[in-house]
Amino acid sequence: MGSIDKYIFKTTLASFALVLVSLTGVIWITQALRGIDLMTSQGQTILTFLGITGLVIPALVLIIAPIALMIAISHTLNKLATDSEIIVMNAAGFSPIRLFRPFFLATCVVAALVAFIGAYLAPDGMRRIKQWDAEITADVLTNILQPGRFAQLDQNLTIRIRERLPGGVLGGVFVDDRRDPQERVTIIADHGTVQKTDRGSYLVLYDGNLQRFEVGKRDPALVAFARYAFDMSKFSQGRDVTLGIRERYLWELMWPDEEDKTYQQLSGQFFAELHDRFMAPIYPFAFAALTFAFLGAPRTTRQSRNFSIGGSVFAVFGLRMVGFACSVMAVKTPLAALVQYLMLFGGIGVGVWMIVGGVVVEPPPRLMEAINRNNERIARLFRRPATA
Structure with missing residues (x-):
């Protein structure tokens, strides 16, 4: 050339x-x-x-x-x-x-x-x-949870988030769990994140408190936590890619x-x-x-x-x-x-x-x-x- x-x-x-x-x-x-x-x-x-x-x-x-x-x-x-x-x-x-x-x-x-x-x-x-x-x-937290709305994932499980923050952080998380007929658990956390492991998906909550109402007891059990993992594996629906x-x-x-x-x-x-x-x-x-x-x-x-x-x-x-x-x-x-x-x-x-x-x-x-x-x-x- x-x-x-x-x-x-x-x-x-x-x-x-x-x-x-x-x-x-x-x-x-x-x-x-x-x-x-x-x-x-x-x-x-x-x-x-x-x-x-x-x-x-x-x-x-x-x-x-x-x-x-x-x-x-x-x-x-x-x-x-x-x-x-x-x-x-x-x-x-x-x-x-x-x-x-x-x-x-x-x-x-x-x-x-x-x-x-x-x-x-x-x-x-x-x-x-x-x-x-x-x-x-495939993750229910991506599809269903919308800021400011109560999402009923199960007949007796309700979750609400206040907002979505950068990095996939969920701000202001509220969980009302009545799946166990012997108790009712209410969780309020400052924020949370979703973590996936080999054993399943977990909603990891930070800086909150848990109230457990047990049948037959008048007062609830109050627990303050810095970190709490809530199992969400049941609601993570896999999807085949065609x-x-x-x-x-x-x-x-x-x-x-x-x-x-x-x-x-x-x-x-x-x-x-x-x-x-x-x-x-x-x-x-x-x-x-x-x-x-x-x-x-x-x-x-x-x-x-x-x-x-x-x-x-x-x-x-x-x-x-x-x-x-x-x-x-x-x-x-x-x-x-x-x-x-x-x-x-x-x-x-x-x-x-x-x-x-x-x-x-x-x-x-x-x-x-x-x-x-x-x-x-x-x-x-x-x-x-x-x-x-």
């Missing part, structure tokens, strides 16, 4: 990384705000919140990476054109297909990243989210278990998801070829690039939208997957043909004449002198 190739390769990947981080960060924030109830209503810590919401980032990168590559290539080509470097390289004997080589190498890096994320990283993050969510929601299609690794989609009930019920979605994973690394090549085909031809600084930029954006996003539509249709119509493959390779073929042929995308002359006439008409309208 020569010095020019290294310069273009590094510039493209640096722009790609910047755009990818920016777009992913913005979209991640919008997704993360949906899970803010983890901290508010369920009393989870900020680390738990960031951990769960952060696991969705690989799935976002899987969709955003090809678009970020398109933006990065557009930025690099615009920079080269603004500094007249494309014209100089063309005059030095660089053909358009030769100039495309460093962009192709950068695309290979992005495609490899997308393939790894689609095959392993994204489904691994999604299944970790589901498992983590199951652990949180992996969805997006949580399956690539090899699990390629060779699914025939006895899997999910596969038996949703075989069409397995098929569509499998081909989506296969096509994900192809999209960067299609986007790169089309973007370079519209913007890579040498132009002088006097020639407008707006039409070419608009054409590349329309081609890339049109290709992506049709791809989404084919993915949905492939669930019931397997032929739609073939259409998507043909569309992607057709887009790559058209882009390479335009690059090799040195096709310069410019607006039609009639369109430019119409725009110029309209601009002149508007200019004359504003120059018209005001009448008294």
Whole structure:
């Protein structure tokens, strides 16, 4: 790789990384705000919140990476054109297909990243989210106990908490236990936490007092305690985690278990998801070829690039939208997957043909004449002198 190739390769990947981080960060924030109830209503810590919401980032990168590559290539080509470097390289004997080589190498890096994320990283993050969510929601203290409300966990067991504090601490805990017909126990504690051990789940209470009313006795027994463990194992309900299609690794989609009930019920979605994973690394090549085909031809600084930029954006996003539509249709119509493959390779073929042929995308002359006439008409309208 020569010095020019290294310069273009590094510039493209640096722009790609910047755009990818920016777009992913913005979209991640919008997704993360949906899970803010983890901290508010369920009393989870900020680390738990960031951990769960952060696991969705690989799935976002899987969709955003090809678009970020398109933006990065557009930025690099615009920079080269603004500094007249494309014209100089063309005059030095660089053909358009030769100039495309460093962009192709950068695309290979992005495609490899997308393939790894689609095959392993994204489904691994999604299944970790589901498992983590199951652990949180399996605990009755997370699901039922709400600040300021009396929760009847059993016919003769009532618990109330005043508030949820950071770190999973329950403030102002009240317990009324009448499960034993021979006695009634009332517990008031300043705060408490949930601790899980091999023997079960316990509500550990701190700085409180216990009142025990026994049958046949007039006065209750009062006990002040600094720490008291209340067994909640009976109310911790385990939940089996059933992996969805997006949580399956690539090899699990390629060779699914025939006895899997999910596969038996949703075989069409397995098929569509499998081909989506296969096509994900192809999209960067299609986007790169089309973007370079519209913007890579040498132009002088006097020639407008707006039409070419608009054409590349329309081609890339049109290709992506049709791809989404084919993915949905492939669930019931397997032929739609073939259409998507043909569309992607057709887009790559058209882009390479335009690059090799040195096709310069410019607006039609009639369109430019119409725009110029309209601009002149508007200019004359504003120059018209005001009448008294």
